[in-house]
Amino acid sequence: MADTLPLDSAANARHGSSIGQPLTRRDGVLKVTGQARYAADNHPPGLLHAVLAVSRIARGRVAFLDLAAAKAHPGVVEVMTPANRPLLAQDPDEKQGPFSFRLDLLQNDHVRYAGQPIAVVIAETLEAATEGATLLAPRYEAESTRLGLDAGEAFVPPAIGAGSPPEVRHGDIEAGLAGAAHRIEATYETPAQYHNAMEPHAIVASWDGNRLLVDTPSQGLAWARARLAGLFGIAPEDVHVRSPFLGGGFGSKGLISGPQILGAVAARMVGRPVKLVLRREQMYGPVGHRAPTQQVLRLGAAPDGGLTALAHHVRTVTSSFDDFYEAACDVSHTLYASPAIVTTADAVRVDTGTPIFMRAPGEASGSIALESAIDEMALACGMDPLEFRLRNYAEVEPISGKPFSSKALRECYRQGAERFGWAGRPLAPRQMRDENGLLVGWGLGTATFPAIMFQGQARAVLRRDGSGLAELGAQDMGQGAWTALAQIAADSLGLPLARLEFRAGDSNLPDAGIAGGSGHTATAGTALHSAGADAIGKLAALAMADERSPLFGAGNAGVIAREGMLLRRDDESRGESFAAILGRAGLEEVEGRGHGAADAAAQEHYAMHAHGAVFAEVKVDPELGQIRATRLVGAFAAGRIINPRLVRSQYYGGMIWGVSFALHEKAVLDRRSGRVMNADLAEYHVPVNADVPSLEAILVEEIDPHVNPLGVKGVGEIGITGSAGAVANAVWHATGIRPRRFPIGPEALI
Numbered sequence: 001m002a003d004t005l006p007l008d009s010a011a012n013a014r015h016g017s018s019i020g021q022p023l024t025r026r027d028g029v030l031k032v033t034g035q036a037r038y039a040a041d042n043h044p045p046g047l048l049h050a051v052l053a054v055s056r057i058a059r060g061r062v063a064f065l066d067l068a069a070a071k072a073h074p075g076v077v078e079v080m081t082p083a084n085r086p087l088l089a090q091d092p093d094e095k096q097g098p099f100s101f102r103l104d105l106l107q108n109d110h111v112r113y114a115g116q117p118i119a120v121v122i123a124e125t126l127e128a129a130t131e132g133a134t135l136l137a138p139r140y141e142a143e144s145t146r147l148g149l150d151a152g153e154a155f156v157p158p159a160i161g162a163g164s165p166p167e168v169r170h171g172d173i174e175a176g177l178a179g180a181a182h183r184i185e186a187t188y189e190t191p192a193q194y195h196n197a198m199e200p201h202a203i204v205a206s207w208d209g210n211r212l213l214v215d216t217p218s219q220g221l222a223w224a225r226a227r228l229a230g231l232f233g234i235a236p237e238d239v240h241v242r243s244p245f246l247g248g249g250f251g252s253k254g255l256i257s258g259p260q261i262l263g264a265v266a267a268r269m270v271g272r273p274v275k276l277v278l279r280r281e282q283m284y285g286p287v288g289h290r291a292p293t294q295q296v297l298r299l300g301a302a303p304d305g306g307l308t309a310l311a312h313h314v315r316t317v318t319s320s321f322d323d324f325y326e327a328a329c330d331v332s333h334t335l336y337a338s339p340a341i342v343t344t345a346d347a348v349r350v351d352t353g354t355p356i357f358m359r360a361p362g363e364a365s366g367s368i369a370l371e372s373a374i375d376e377m378a379l380a381c382g383m384d385p386l387e388f389r390l391r392n393y394a395e396v397e398p399i400s401g402k403p404f405s406s407k408a409l410r411e412c413y414r415q416g417a418e419r420f421g422w423a424g425r426p427l428a429p430r431q432m433r434d435e436n437g438l439l440v441g442w443g444l445g446t447a448t449f450p451a452i453m454f455q456g457q458a459r460a461v462l463r464r465d466g467s468g469l470a471e472l473g474a475q476d477m478g479q480g481a482w483t484a485l486a487q488i489a490a491d492s493l494g495l496p497l498a499r500l501e502f503r504a505g506d507s508n509l510p511d512a513g514i515a516g517g518s519g520h521t522a523t524a525g526t527a528l529h530s531a532g533a534d535a536i537g538k539l540a541a542l543a544m545a546d547e548r549s550p551l552f553g554a555g556n557a558g559v560i561a562r563e564g565m566l567l568r569r570d571d572e573s574r575g576e577s578f579a580a581i582l583g584r585a586g587l588e589e590v591e592g593r594g595h596g597a598a599d600a601a602a603q604e605h606y607a608m609h610a611h612g613a614v615f616a617e618v619k620v621d622p623e624l625g626q627i628r629a630t631r632l633v634g635a636f637a638a639g640r641i642i643n644p645r646l647v648r649s650q651y652y653g654g655m656i657w658g659v660s661f662a663l664h665e666k667a668v669l670d671r672r673s674g675r676v677m678n679a680d681l682a683e684y685h686v687p688v689n690a691d692v693p694s695l696e697a698i699l700v701e702e703i704d705p706h707v708n709p710l711g712v713k714g715v716g717e718i719g720i721t722g723s724a725g726a727v728a729n730a731v732w733h734a735t736g737i738r739p740r741r742f743p744i745g746p747e748a749l750i
Ligand code: MOS
Pocket: 219, 249, 250, 251, 252, 254, 357, 358, 359, 360, 361, 515, 516, 517, 518
């Protein structure tokens, strides 16, 4: 893996700035030495263990549970079922705002998917609880299972994602197709995928009267706290959620899940602390998944390769009882210029758990189809895939007509192509072989993901001893968020990182929004940035009003904060330390408060997206059809880069997921039982080291003056979006066979 010099880190270092430094993760040593305490590592005194019993059928009702047998097992303390579960203040089937899902909290004996919790066994030991759950030996009254894109009840999605309606029409699509010199129509299929974070969902819950303390992994602490408070009918202040470390989330820990809540209900029921940890196979049901899609792309192009029409239809599934919808056609709203663009969507209701967002929701599934279709059209036009994409480059956002707040995609194409060695790629497939006779193919995919922001708050303090504090309820899923956020906080307070105390991961701290939608650094970072500015502003006001300060009367020229000093902007040789200002004022500290959110006016005027270009090489065994991705080069532009090491790591992770999407990952559901047949990490394939190609991520400079004061877009999800299509297109180039069903297996090639 290449480690080219990070963007302007040398310049930043000269100015003592933390932003731009390729720092390692703050919590890295704790993690690799086993000192990081994850939720399930907590063992409060008196702890009991809870184990879920889950449904083996996908639809019907639980007719019988052998409670006597389970309760008779030594060590079993209680069995919680719909018959005795403590009352909740809210109906779990009632939605609480747009970002909430209906939950399965043992509200009745109905079964609506395989893997749904039907009872919780609570025991003195994990072994006893596990055995107790087995002894329940449920009997069911089963109804037929509705599964697959061709079954189930029709469902028209409501407004989705960032608010896109299920149908978007721009220009005259039929005229665009009719008048085209080249037309393609193709159907692509993507499978159900499951998040498979290394750390399963887990909770340790303790009650103290009406106050609840939980240790649980969460991508959104304040939302989790609000949901728990609502369900238990207590004040949010009486719920304390601690989430210092997460072993991955990928969206499945964005909202607190049913099983996590059941752990807290169980603790309430028995009056003792309870730990509940999902087994790996229990992750395939009640905690969300990426819905399968079937996507029909119809494209028209003029003789010169200019698109005349782009129609993207997606059919997907949702559960029988909720309405999450995979917005896979959003990608066609932004990526290529076309006088006519139509996207339509529908779905069927099936008997699975509710699908939810999974890393690069919408774009991951949508872009592998769109990028494949674009590749097919480039071929139809006899054009190089890169030349074709440049021919159809969107100078403004195609449907809205808005200018982009920044868009360095052209530069991504250029730098990526150069680094990869794209020039000289033969247009026709099956032209390249390696020294062992394997077919070699090269493919390209464009990456895109919207620059989203949520709402976040932060608090920053400057102390008389020259140190600072920044705190907010931010989450770190493992991506290094706390490191990047601490870098932002240190700069905003004008302090070296070593003098900053940084606190996060606790719901008692200011609500930092959700670590999702690739918007956490932008949101929480902006909150920290403004909190720091607020604190510095207060300090500057003290100094500028004080005749004894060298900053007295700095007035409109203003001051800058650097390395614990305030300096006159018009004469940096004049200044004084924070400590001196606070000391003279007789204050121990000054406090700043900050808020981070999207700027509505800027959003009104600009389209905001990160972009990238991914170039992939695959090798295919012509006899066995075995496919290996051997080399990926991604060039990404995502605004300002806070920490190039961590950002590169996010891109690598995304690119590996792209390889996974194209070649490995797929949940296999049994249509009769509705069960996931490969519900473990042995059979649900994700790339292992041997599957990971040589990776290179290029950080393309992009200055965005509009997206937020920091100029930060997001980097967590975009890496999947170009990479999956690039690998699929490389498989075509190696073999001449166009993959339209993912993941691509040997059966497609021989
Ligand atoms: Mo991400 S799927 O928004 O955690």
